[in-house]
Amino acid sequence: MQPLTGVRVLAVEQYGAGPFGTMYLANQGAEVIKIENPSDGGDMSRAVGPYFLGSEDSEFFHSFNANKKSVTINLQKPEGLAVFHELVKTADAVSNNLRGDVPEKLGLDYASLKAINPKVVCAHLSAYGRSGSRQTWPGFDYLMQAETGWFSLTGEPGTPPARFGLSVVDMMTGLAMAFSLVSAVVAARSSGIGRDMDVSLFDLALHNTSYLSTWYLNDNVVTERLERSAHPSLTPCQLYKTKNGWIFIMCNKEKFWPILCDKLGQASWSKDPRFLLFKNRLEHRETLQQMLDETLSQKTTEEWLATFAGSVPAAPIFDIGEAMNNPFVSERNSIHEFTNPANPNTTFKMVAHPIRSSGDQPLNDPAPKLGENTDRILGETGYTDDQINNLRDKGII
DSSP, X not given: OOXXXXXXXXXXXXXXXXXXXXXXXXHTTOEEEEEEOTTTTSSGGGGOOSOEEETTEEHHHHHHHTTOEEEEOOTTSHHHHHHHHHHXXXXXXXXXXXXXXXXXXXXXXXXXXXXXXXXXXXXXXXXXXXXXXXTTOOOOHHHHHXXXXXXXXXXXXXXXXXXXXXXHHHHHHHHHHHHHHHHHHHHHHHHSOOEEEEEEHHHHHHHTTHHHHHHHHHHOOOOOOOGGGOOSSOSSEEEEEETTEEEEEEOOSTTHHHHHHHHTTOGGGGGOGGGSSHHHHHHTHHHHHHHHHHHHTTSOXXXXXXXXXXXXXXXXXXXXXXXHTOHHHHHTTOEEEEEOTTOXXXXXXXXXXXXXXXXXXXXXXXXXXXXXXXXXXXXXXXXXXXXXXXXXXXXXX
């Protein structure tokens, strides 16, 4: 029994943010049913390349949709909406990541569905929210990073503004939606009343400025990019040079500074008045950087990591390939194999889900084919084979 076994979610979703969030639900045992339009190829990310397992199996799509089911319904046709309403009767929640004005038009909000199922939770993920002057605006991750200050904080000083290396606004907004959905389902199971839950890319990106926005709002401090990805106030916390490259060191608690000095063979540094506390080291950051570079450059990154061995928080700088081949990844069993839908006799690999449920084996079903579960799920809902065939002939499913 996975933690969310018995929870059914109808997901009207596509591309990244929404599917990433509902995949977290699916990986914890929820029955996540993707509702896809049969007339337009379903979720647009099914066609996102350039890498495919087979002609219709985008590796991008699989990365966001493992352990889900797919039912094709054309929600823009009255008969399709009627089919959808039959499924709503059986569902705990309906999620979507559509433009802000679309859920109400399609009838995916609580006001539209409460008469069908008063306990249903409607979780909405949009670019700029379902109200306000930007309700109808499309929007994507990097736009949010640009407008909420992330670009100004990423990269080296004196270089063009830069985006974060991953679509982290999409991913974190998806997680926020999943959290809001589960929270509301818990409440609905107690009260018998569902509700709308809203999250937007913009709000999430703005909220994630966290203490930097607090500093500005209360002390008018505009944090800027720092050399070598340094922390704005804690030192040492940045990239340093080694004999063969770079190492990132994070002495983000006072106790780690004297340990680092000892491991470097520079115990006297921890008693130097210039470096006693964070505030002192911040004042002399440039001098400290030069001293650390000189000492760390005497050995390779690998040698220093062996020396620090968990006593000093430090990490190598890996590319994606090196990250996947890290022995610690293998030790953690962090890469799982999935049956290859394009060739069932083979497998393909993806990074394992980060939440590990005690005593439960991780689910590892590949993403569903378009409409793969339509007949079975509609049959369980009460539709006969003849009714299903008739709906398919009309292009409703």
